[in-house]
Amino acid sequence: MKLLILKENLKKGLDIVERIVSKNLTLPILNNILLDGKKNTLKISATDLEIGINFWLLAKIEKEGQITIPGKFLSNIINYLPSDKISLEEKNQNLFIEHKDYSAQIKGTSSQDFPIIPSIEKNNFIIINSALFSKGLLYVVENSSITQTRPEISGVFIVFDKNLIILVATDSFRLSEKKIVSQFKTSSLFKPVSLILPQKTARELINIISDKEQDLYVYFSPNQIMFELRGKESNQPQVQVISRLIEGEYPNYQEIIPKQYKTEIHLKKNEFLNQIKLASLFSDKINEVKIVVGPKKNGLDIFAQSSDFGQTQSFINGEVKGERTEVSFNWKFLVDGLNNIKSQEIVFGLNKEDGPATLKPVGDETYTYVVMPIKGS
């Protein structure tokens, strides 16, 4: 392999693939990336055996070939080099880098040892705006369970239907659900599919696609999923993210989303968020804050107390419907839910201390955040 490539291009590719290069001690080849020069492109690949990424870059290929080298290490070098053409050459499993008065020789490994990143049949797929899909994922991605005791809730549950995508995540204490309606196309052979996407894949995908307003192709197979962005002019693949899916049955989450509320209150989101954070300073080990809603006072009181520090109380205005109520929550779950919401006003729906409560943006029916109260406090 011998090629010339612009520093900026190479950096763009390395920044993306190096994120999934692992520090794997038992399988050191996973610390490496695969460089593959062919025709007029350099393909960079990385995998952690769960996710694989392929990235294609324009380059002047003088000699086709492949090599694998430590990914973060190459990335560090390229970051320090000033903007200009960089020459990369493979000789005897070493990569030689030349750039003006700078030269380096990096020890590589044969590309034959690099794991194969699987490909997927391109029949069953949808096409959606990448920024739109990324925004949808952002609503839910951080609410997946972080423990591995119930692997089926450690990812994002996604339903791809003819005219509807539903994204769901839960850790059994709270749950978020986001819907995307109609704003996508489906392939002629499209069949509805529901799957559990690993949280790490969701995060990496957001990182890659969130700032792009491009068509995102999403291909389905029984055990894997592939996301693909294409070059605007060439219509050739530019980035591919291939991921395994999580096996198992996702819980029947719709059961726990309440259909009605004993108490509802309209609140200014930022005011509510700020006062919860303030109260949280006084909360105890189970992060408890107590919410008391009118209806005589038109608004909501937040209480917290700690045996070490003292106690706090604050009142915020809001329009109340329904009964007076007193419910305790883990303040972290309220903060997470409010942070997901972008609108200025929210509706907080409560069902005493027995049933789940919800946070919803006013004027947006596509997002629901469900949170369980702390019982018997």
Added chain:
Amino acid sequence: MKLLILKENLKKGLDIVERIVSKNLTLPILNNILLDGKKNTLKISATDLEIGINFWLLAKIEKEGQITIPGKFLSNIINYLPSDKISLEEKNQNLFIEHKDYSAQIKGTSSQDFPIIPSIEKNNFIIINSALFSKGLLYVVENSSITQTRPEISGVFIVFDKNLIILVATDSFRLSEKKIVSQFKTSSLFKPVSLILPQKTARELINIISDKEQDLYVYFSPNQIMFELRGKESNQPQVQVISRLIEGEYPNYQEIIPKQYKTEIHLKKNEFLNQIKLASLFSDKINEVKIVVGPKKNGLDIFAQSSDFGQTQSFINGEVKGERTEVSFNWKFLVDGLNNIKSQEIVFGLNKEDGPATLKPVGDETYTYVVMPIKGS
């Protein structure tokens, strides 16, 4: 104690004193700050028994008195409150905070348990611009020794003479020396003094004074030092930092600053810094990079190699005087020295692998950074 104070004022004071509030488990009172309302000011004090800080703020005092409460905790609360007047009231060793619809009660402790922050006789002192003194400290403060095996080099050595301040720090591998000439006043009873200032005090002082263009009063006593800023109109103390000094004899550091060089090279600072960082990626466990200076090639080569990764070489232009030379350094020490220098050009003075090398800014005789080579490589 009962008083009204503007949020912004209180925050300014808390931000500064809370930095030295320690997480002290054996002496929990040190987690606290002392609030002392008297006449028309609130004085906030904190100490870790090494450094003490007093901060005076304008407040409307309705009832004089004192209380001590957890410092970081109060600071967190104040940060969340919107801008406005805050009411603070002491009752039965509790602090009651009121602010619009918010109220809190914080458990405090009797002010009698709070350690006394000593004061210093105000005879022997100098007056210097605070930003100027802070800049001087910044040249050297991070080069003190971090181990406590030789406590005398764990601080900044400072000589206050009639027309000259010398600031020095070393960890025995490298040394930095900064001089401030003439730009300060001395008291009528001034006597020259040399002392060792704890690194932590130097850092906290920089944090407090670096953005201020004010008179800084520096008062000396045999075991302590006090830094004071005064209100521009009132001429009353606004902030005081009182610190113990480190006991012991500072090494005769002047012996190791070379008077002449076998090789000298003028370099562009940023280019040199960048290439050292680039080479550092390949350096081994002792952080070794090898410097080779002309004189046939008008410039300097940097080499590094690692048995794991490979090797690197880069050349940078520079004007060379003296003999060809080949010397190895710990790249971290070179980077630290270069980071201290603000000028665009530097002189790198070398004495083969036996003697110390220096980095100096071109056109500024007041700063010298001395670094020992790695021998026998």
